[in-house]
Amino acid sequence: MPQLTKQPASSKTGQFMALVRRLGLENISLVLAITVLALAIGSQNSAFFRPSNIAAIGSYIVIMGLLAVVETVVIIMGGIDISVGSVAGLASVLTGMVYAAAWGNWWLSMLVPLLAGVACGLFNGIVVVFGRITPLIATLATLSGFKGLAQLVSNGRAQGYTGADPVYIFLARGKILFIPTLVWVLIIVAAAIHIMLRYTRLGRDIYAVGGNDTAARLSGVNINRRILFVFVLAGVVSAIAGILITARTGSGQPVSGSQGMEMLAVTGGALGGAALRGGKGSVISTIFAVILLGVLLNGMTLLGVNPFWQNVAQGALLIAAVVIQQLSSGERRVGLPK
């Protein structure tokens, strides 16, 4: 019980504890884990610390990071959206197809997938709110449904070629202030969502809905509208991720690059300490968690670990993250968890 022992505010331990509280235990543990992991990998293969590799990790985590950040919002609201990967796939393939059909009109090729993201998110939200289906089941269904749509419109093949368009080249490989454009997209989206969650009424309502939806409703929060908004936001950000997939690969991909991303998104959120029962979570912690995931997966590749182990590692990490969370919640270990 160190945090409650009374000490003069000026003492070093007191200051240290105040700092820990301000930064958050989750963030500190995640940064420590990233450091330890990076040192361990770097000591085995010095290529890890090369700027090119760091940039590669940065670009690698962008797609996953976008999805994890928006997944965090859904989780804070007490829901979950496992269709984010499929929406990204649908958006990616639409980007390629619209680009080809509109003779290289880059902004139209981004607008259409974004609108598709809105539609997908709205559909998820409507099914959840008005169909009274739990988010897990609803988005499990659309995980399959949206992926099917992406395969249908593309006949299962990569679509269009954006690799020669300067805008897409800049998105995929450009740099601003030595930082890849891709990473900037993640920074901007994450910052916007962070500000939304922390400083706006909307964000506060989302925490309240996740913490106790009845209390939120009786306090005048229009909870249906908030839930719809969050699912639409998830759809839009997934679509942004899809556009970036197209930019990186040079063509619209119905499944490759997006399939399985929901898994990393949920893992990122949970590892960042977002409570799966809602009401708690932070974008900053999620970003740290995503960096940790990126370093881990990159390190496994660098060290030549059989890629199939990466799946096992991801699964293990998700379980570990949630188990730590649940054990510290003090819930009795009896029966099915709530």
Added chain:
Amino acid sequence: MSELAELVAQGITKSFPGVVALDSVDVSFKPGEVTALMGENGAGKSTLLKILNGDYVADSGTISLGGRRVTFSSPSDARRAGLRVIAQEPEIAPYVTVAENMYLGRFPAHAGFVSQKEMTAKAAKDLDRLGFAGLLHPAAIAISLSPAQRQLLEIVRALIDDPQVICFDEPTSSLSDHEIDVLFACIRRLRQDGRAIIYVSHRLREVFQVADSVTVLRDGKLVGNRRVDSLTEQDIIQMMVGRDLSDMHHRESHTPGEVRLRLTEVTTDDVHDVSFTVRAREIVALAGLVGAGRTELALAIAGDRPIRSGKLEVDGQVLRSRTPRDAIERGIGLAPEERKAMALVMIRTVKDNIALAVLRRIARFGFVSDAKERQLASQQIERLNIRTPSMRQRVENLSGGNQQKVVLGRWLASGSQILVLDEPTRGVDVGAKAEIYRIIDQLAAAGAAVLVISSELPEVLGLADRVLVMENGHITGQLDRAEATEEKILALAMAGQLHTAASQPETSQEP
């Protein structure tokens, strides 16, 4: 299991980070006796019960049952040793019968097969033996039971395997008087059989009705154990709070102002033709038995349940709420009965909870003004004397009384002038109760129209300028402060159906 066993706990100490919940407490519970365990919230009652029940392990101290040292590391250990704590919240399997719920975990089976018929017959016999035959029907499906019946089912379930020590934790919170009588008769029978009974309740009247002795805890320490017949209510309250609360229901009448809330023949799915008014500076109590429709009426006023016909007027203008927000905008604030489940976001801070209903007003372009929010929160913390280390404390760490004050603070912050308070002092300890009564009185004095729903008659009589009594969805009468007595209120509350507390035996479809 027929031997008479005394439960003795000595030197029990238990601390949590930053708090000593129990400080070398010595208590004993004698066979053939009902011992009331009392204390304000936070006095250590629930910690003690959890230690006795094996939920917690004490830091130091010993427990012995019938002279033998025992250590329980889980509630099932305690149960095997013959000690049973009956939970406040019934845990019932909803879609199976009462009988199945009674024997859950120990179905009478032959080679793995359970005979429904045999089990129902056995249940009927057990219910009869315990005296609950008229109140619970073994073949009824649990989901169809009233909250009171669920509570009784929970009690019955604990009693069928003849525990030697039985602890009732606020058993009457959802029971009506008739059911309480049946429960007390059962408790007296258990006492006659030589069981040791621990009775935890905030209701002093019940303690005098059923207990032989009173054990009082305060701030984790034992204050004393006394025979009930040597005590008055004031004595017990004084032991609990260490101060005299003789002016608990200090209440001044204020000259009521204009009508703020008027209901005219309001009918919802649960209530019918309800008409009444509440004026500014007036406290109107809505009395009645549990299940009379009072909570449903409160939710309808707050815009959370549709009004099918009739009209609701606020300050002379008709209000048709489609959502709670419509009602809030017209100044209606509801403090619901189930504080934790319906009013508070437990894992968020005091500040966030106070500001929850006013965010739209203190936000510019969607951005919440942190300064205004902190100012609002600190105003309410000061005005209502909310005891919290800081406004950034999570609400889940506050006591029941302070949580209730946070809910009140939310509506004061949003400037509500019509307050609907559903059981405002449920689960609140005596000291905080007096404080909440004072706050309600002050709010009325400052011009609010207050509608208080309460099942505690002393509270109704102490607070209200006018008492409305509801029964079965109808208002059955209205009493002025001067003419209201407990007897008159009860007579109105049970006007139509004195004997229908028992369930109508249902022809159930077995699953």
